[in-house]
Amino acid sequence: MEPLADALGLQVLELLRGEEQEMPEMTVRHAVSLLVRQARERTRRRWGEIFGSVLLLAMTGFVLFGILDYSGAFLRPVSLTVTAAVYTPAGEPAGETTVTMEGERQTLGDQSFVGRFAIEAVEGTCREGVTAQIQWDAMDVEGFQDILYCRSGEFLTLGVERLLYITESMKSFGLRLEDGTLIATDESYVPLLISDYHYAIRPVFSNQF
Helix, strand or coil, rough: CCCHHHHHHHHHHHHHHHCCCCCCCCCCHHHHHHHHHHHHHHHHHHHHHHHHHHHHHHHHHHHHHHHHCCCCCCCEEEEEEEEEEECCCCCEEEEEEEEEEEEEEEEECEEEEEEEEEEECCCCHHHHCCCEEEEEEEEHHCCCEEEEEECCCECCCCCCCEEEEEEECCEEEEECCCCEEEEEEECCCHHHHHCCCCCCCCCCHHCCC
């Protein structure tokens, strides 16, 4: 039966039944369409897995950052005593003063400092319980830093203007008192402090780092 079926180009079962079964034909177009559809499904599935993995990593990183930030992992202790020059409102030298800084500085994210910023020449800043808060890029403006004094959650007016210059190392700074007196660690701050544009840029003095 098999040689006969082979000679007739039939299956043995077809020869026994006396009829040729119709086999479904898949055209080239159908085959290509099927392959394209399968490839698209695989691509969507792969991109879905990638997106899910990226989203999971981002959420994990965000949570981890929050935990580390809350635990104080990005806080660095600051303990400095710096000698600064005192200048008249006209920029003339008028003596020296010391500034004591004791506290912690946030080094990642919104960089800030919280602690003592006691200016010997400004008695109010040296009082017990007075805390300074310094913010870099204050008001979301690059190059702006500000300082606020407070005690027991209450902001204080101690004769120090809010905006100042201060490098991130805190070893170099310049500020102005409300009466126009200037206090600066480097004379390069003086023209900036007495000008109308003295908050428009962030100075960097490499020899102070």
